Amino acid sequence: MEIKMPKLDVTMTEGTFLGWLVPDGTAVDEGEDLYTVGTDKVSTDIPAPIAGTLRYGPVAEDETYPVGTTLGTLDA
Template structure:
């Protein structure tokens, strides 16, 4: 079964991380503890380890800044359908996210005519 890899919280104050580079590429076999990517946090640049054994099936974020817990990659078995795994994870994220609160900036006043 494929495993979703998310941007880890590498420090207590970390809200987002920047993927500087991937040390593995799609299709590479990885083992738990292998270095996957270099991630820059609010404090330092760190190396991110693989949390699972398998094949790096998909890199969702090639480089750039993403919030903590964002999906950044998928590790699974060779030939596994990573697109279905990604779609399921994104659907679960959408249903788990709280509904946005009603905007506090809604205006109930009538617009005033322009002075002429």
């Protein structure tokens, strides 16, 4: 499953990827916080939608990406 830049509100078109909260290759549980996204209003930790093994994508911390950009994957 692809992990994508979420749309945190109706007007959001991009977000800043602030970093991963767990190491690459880690097995995570559904609901466990994976990464942090920042907007001009708030920073939010984003949880895993399913249990699986986290694989980082080619994204850099503190960079801004459009909503829907693939940040990594969760292999069930």
